[in-house]
Amino acid sequence: MKTQKLTEQLELFGCIQCGKCTGGCPVARKTTLNIRTLIYHMLVDPSMDVDAHQELWDCTACFTCVERCPKDVEPAELIISLRGELVEGGRVPETLGTALMGIFRQGNPSGMARQDRELWAAGMEESLERAKGLATRARDASSAQEECELLYFVGCIPSYDPRIQPVARALLRTFEGAGLHPGTLGTRESCCGSEVRRMGEAGLFGMLVEENGELLRSVGARQLVTTSPHCFNTFRKEYGLDGMEVLHYTQLVARLIDEGKLTFPEPSEARQEEHRTVTYHDPCFLGKQNQIYDEPRAILEAIPGLKLVEMDRRRERSLCCEGGGGRMWVEGTNLQERLAFQRVQEAAETGADTLAVACPFCLLTLEDAVKVQGLDEQLRVMDIMELVDACGAMPHVER
Amino acid sequence: MEQEPRIGVYVCHCGVNIAAAVDVEHVARAAAELPGVVVARDNTYMCSDPGQALIKQDIREHGLNRVVVASCSPRMHERTFRAAAQQEGVNPYQVEMANIREQCSWVHRDKSRATEKAGLLIASAVAKAARLEPLEQREVDVTPGVVIIGGGIAGMTVALDVADTGLPAYLVEREESLGGRVAELNRTFPSLQPVSDLLQPLIARVQDHPNVTVFLTSCVSQVDGYIGNFEVEISGYGETGTPAGGDPASKSGTPRAGLSVGSIIVATGYDVFDPQRTPELGYRDYPNVITSLEMEERLIQGDLTVDGRRPERVAFVKCVGSRDARLGNPHCSRVCCMYTAKQARLVREMLPEAEVTVFYIDVRAFSKGGEEFYDETRSQGVRYRRANVSEIYRKRSAPGVDAGLAPRAGAAPVLLVAEDTLLGQPIEFEADLVVLAVGMEPRKNAGVIQKLLKLPRSADGFFLEAHPKLRPVDTAMDGIFLAGCCQGPKDIPDTVAQAKAAASSALIPLIRGSVPVESASAVVNGELCAGCAMCADVCPYDAAALDDLWGTSRINPVLCKGCGACAVTCPSSAIHLQHFTAEQVLAQVDALVE
Amino acid sequence: MSDPACEAKPACEAKPACEAKPAYEAKPASPEPRFEPKIVAFLCNWCTYTGADLAGTSRIQYPPNVRIIRLMCSGSVDPTYVLKPLLDGADGVLIGGCHPGDCHYQSGNYKARRRTIALKEILRGAGIDETRVWLRWISASEGQRFADTVTEMTEFLREKGPNPMRTEWAV
């Protein structure tokens, strides 16, 4: 049985069964998923019947367990591997199968047409062409006049989902404005595979790493910036893109503000009146998994007339929105309670009128929760870039 | 005078320590073929009595005049084997060691290559041994007296034991008072004796003892010399340049005293883990989440209220900052289980109506009376739940939380989120007061002491003893010893036991009155010396000087410490360093390079 | 040119999948054994030799290419100690002493430094590659540093290839 080898491969013998993983697991409290007991099974009787564990699909890959384990065991990796067993046997929830097929065929989980991947840039065709040109031309160095120093990886959801597309536009505008010469891959861009790996489809992920990696390297950019913390995380840790600085946009934008390359207009009298109170939700893939807590807050605090208030569960203790690990495409075993419901309640309790996020998945799950919970009068969910855009941030360059 | 070398080679298995990586039988067989070797053997433990007896017997039976032992570092057992050989009339300086453990079997896993290397190291030692000359063992007088760094319970114990023998003890403490961490505690397990009963008489004895000199707000700023004769400079303590105590002279660490002593004892203790490094536990976010050391303070004050209210549910979280690889503290702190039981019991006494729960991973009550104390604690109604608390937070809707935006409201209960691993169920546990049982860490300034005394530290950051079992208070530096928690976490009984061991080890050379020193000195061949006096220029100890009558150099063997600088400098090659002659070294090179 | 080991390398550079898993460091496919340099090390008793012992007690692994000779001080390393192994075909010589200011005999390591600089000059003049001689300060508490130094030096010499003296003098 294959599961037997996993105990050694994943070094589960280090586990002392302390339960810190399950204790911190956001879904353990609502479903039967118990990662510690799974590990225990693997230790004492590894011939596990994976099919009996449908709750494996509940994990959001938030990696809280990995971050907290005192023995450097990586509990979530066991879930990913066990999912791999299910995937190999073709025993995948139907909706997940569709998402994986979409990625395989069209390079995105929604299965939308590849040639539509650049529709996000509607209304900014000129910028898009320039950016695409940069990313192509740099390939043969001879013809390159301008070097593509910064490659902007848009990502699947920001490319296709009309709710997120404005975030991508705001980013391109900001980068260009700050004189950064961003390049982008246009229709050549494919899914980064972050969620593919976490759904257990190691084969497809390997293929994506190979193809994407080659394409990304060929541009020769020094920096790679992403809209989504999920793309950022996998490029940073799982692609081996040596020599390329992989950044999440919050890092880059905070840097631009810090260097004075991005400034905000003094709010007019009228606007000063309507100042916003904003609370910020730390995405798991940005915060817990990459320790990026300060940059998003620095951006928010730089916006004039904006007041930042904190939820009790913030930074390392942020509550997962349940959008990761493939959970965008599968409901899991407990349909009733959603962590996002709890999360938006916590946000509303701060008295904030806006819940700021820095992740496309968080934006979708939390906004949905606000609607279902009937909080939409009270609370708006917005990406940090939308807030930056709305106050008319001015890139500080002479044109 | 020239003896034909008759060499015995002894290859040690060191249990499996060497044998696991080196084919000892093979290298012993190969050694038997080397020139001058009369007998070559392997043995499980050469340092054991039967191992030594083997050497002695061979010396008698085979008329050996040289011995080569291939085993651990000469720092470990050179003395042992020299003594064994000497008993049978072989000059101790005709014993050579091949270091095939520390510098071979422990650092290489590839058995065939480790075996090859061990063979070469043995050949090199044999080549040297064949050329070794007999020497006379020399001794130097020691300066009586011990410097003790750190005035906690360990340091004070050492000072008193030393002083009671009539020798001077110099106790250097950086704070304004003696006592260390113990002075911050309330009562101690397992007797629940108030700390003041324990500490005050001890401090008084130290202060009144005619043979103890206490330096407060002081630190050691410089150390020269070696076992038997250390020169130690004491300066005012103030790491940041600000005065740490009353004496204005201490402002920028001005020197206060220069001491000559025979031994040094390090007793600098430990720091407690700062739970701000485990942000998931909400320390500093909530005033009712405190550390165990802060709890001791509260117990001393006799005040457990939170914002004026008596807590109804008190929770203890164990192993905070211990047994945790991600924080770089893989070690168990050894005291938290017991002091938590102690604190839990004191809380039960002070707040009989309160519910007291201890969250633990394992309970380690190994000390004498420990398990009994733990039994008593449970029977008094303290609840133990097996759970490693994963997160602490507060529900905004919890009673007492300000309606406003600040999440720092005082007395509101917090939620401990964990899995009760015996139930196999995630739990949320509400508590009014949470005590984090923080573990022990090396002192933040351990690096300063490490540099000053050239002491190695183990992977956990505490100072490293010379041998984990056989030399637990010695260090790699002769004449420097460890006492108390600077060597690793300990409770008070273990600290005191170790302090007493360190005191007696430190006293050995002082009571003996002399220590053996390297007998090898540099020797001039008057016939080759041209009288250029370059050796006199380069000698750091003024041991070399031209002879008034002959105009050639003479080296005073009492002053010479055997560094060999003169031998390299001499343009006429008239000087050789005993025991490390060019002939010997080049023979080793030959053996190593093949 | 069809040596699989040769082809494997550039392919690896282009293929991200390979780079993503540096853990599975590729073993050379060719049957020819790797060049294993021979290093003779002269270590002072008080610092570097003790540091090497600490690497042992801490079980820090390093390549077995180094063979250690214990001396009392780096200041007693005679130029012939360095020359002889190089002429006899050793691929490198490591001299290890205490950090500046820490020499057990006050200034032996400064003497070693001065002498090594002069010696390297001579080696250059004699057409011997002076980068094969390393002088490093490693204290008794720097076991990791000792292991790292040996690893680094082994890699460096492996890259460099065998000491040409080895063959020249053999004939």
Ligand SMILES: Cc1cc2nc3c(=O)[nH]c(=O)nc-3n(C[C@H](O)[C@H](O)[C@H](O)COP(=O)(O)OP(=O)(O)OC[C@H]3O[C@@H](n4cnc5c(N)ncnc54)[C@H](O)[C@@H]3O)c2cc1C
């Ligand atoms: C919360 C808590 C409760 C505990 N309860 C108990 C208990 O009930 N029973 C029990 O047996 N044990 C208990 N312990 C353990 C106990 O504290 C230790 O065993 C004891 O303090 C060890 O003594 P020490 O002298 O080795 O170190 P320390 O007490 O740390 O003393 C070291 C001293 O050295 C000084 N120092 C440090 N660096 C320098 C320097 N560079 N120069 C000069 N001076 C320096 C320090 O200022 C300090 O005075 C408890 C520990 C904690 C954290």
Ligand code: SF4
């Ligand atoms: S946190 Fe780590 S050690 Fe504890 S039960 Fe989970 S995997 Fe095991």
Ligand code: SF4
């Ligand atoms: S990754 Fe998150 S959801 Fe998955 S098991 Fe770990 S803590 Fe639970």
Ligand code: FES
């Ligand atoms: S004793 Fe180490 S260099 Fe002199």
